[in-house]
Amino acid sequence: MEKKSLWKKITGSREASLVIVLIVLCALISVKSPAFLSMQNILEILKNNAVIMIMSLGMLCVLLVGGIDISITSTLALAGMSIGMMYKYSVIESTLLGFVIAAAMGAVCGLVIGLVISWGRVLPIIATMGFMYIYRGLAYLVAQDQWAGADALGTFKDFALSNSLGLGLINNVIVITILCYVIFYIVLKWTKFGRNIYAVGSNEEAARISGINVTAVKTAVYTIMGLLAGISGALATSVYASAQPNMQTSKEMDVIAACVIGGVSMNGGRGSVLGALLGALVLSVIAKALPLVGIDAIAQNTVKGVIIVAVIILNVLTQRMMDKTNLEKREM
DSSP: OOOOOHHHHHHTOHHHHHHHHHHHHHHHHHHHOGGGGSHHHHHHHHHHTHHHHHHHHHHHHHHHTTOOOSOHHHHHHHHHHHHHHHHHTTSOOOHHHHHHHHHHHHHHHHHHHHHHHHTTOOOHHHHHHHHHHHHHHHHHHHHTTOOBOHHHHGGGGGGGGOOTTBTTTBOHHHHHHHHHHHHHHHHHHHSHHHHHHHHHHHOHHHHHHTTOOHHHHHHHHHHHHHHHHHHHHHHHHHHTTOBOTTTTTTTHHHHHHHHHHTTOOTTSSOOOHHHHHHHHHHHHHHHHHHHHTTOOHHHHHHHHHHHHHHHHHHHHHHHHHHHHHHHHHHHO
16 A cells, blocks of 8 residues: 655645644744744633634534525624623623523524524525624614623623633633534534534435435524524623624624635535634634734735635645545545
């Protein structure tokens, strides 16, 4: 059996290619700003980008079944704004209850979208575009021209400052992010539900013939996406000590970009939790690095876009090499 060279091993794996990209980016940035790779800065990057990283898991599942969801930040805003106002008017005080309510609201929002798409046969882009406006509008209705600041949130804002879940070593927000990735890795890799998600995305008709309830899988996937968006709404409210109806506007594109960078196919059936994580990390590093290296604020989006396109092109080339290698193996 012919042994693969190190280069072929790297170019034959999307995840390995992204690790190389991440290392190169960090090395280049640390030349300009040596403090970039300090543990404190790394933890701060993870904490500030936890919302994108967590929602990338939900988007991974949605994309795996061949769908898309551009309403996620509106769901986030509705959930975050709702609990923010509850804290402001002392309807609730418990931090745990705030997360439970936000998660439940997000799950309901996702369930409604899932039912419209799976049972109503509405195209995902059309359905989620409509709900993007509906949920964002509801967030503004909940706000009633108000917002919940640090004083109004009481002890809830302290959750993002505490290390209690991480045994005093790791911030609570990072701990929740890690738990989410561990759970999704296990579910997608070793459970029947995870296999069903891949099967539906690979070939929906074949999945249906084989006995998989395609409608239920799609509904569940959008419900999970909503659940994570709700949790992210609570996290964003705590991290930024503020609940506003316009929170995280347009960040759904970053979530989708993180998945695409991570090698998740928008046609469904292909992608991994590790890929989504690496894609989110690449975006997080870029977002933190651009101001540090002196890129003007006006030009940051342009530079960010160029880097994202370059990484995606690398990803496409890697996938082509993998497909070519697999084809050669079948011909042998």
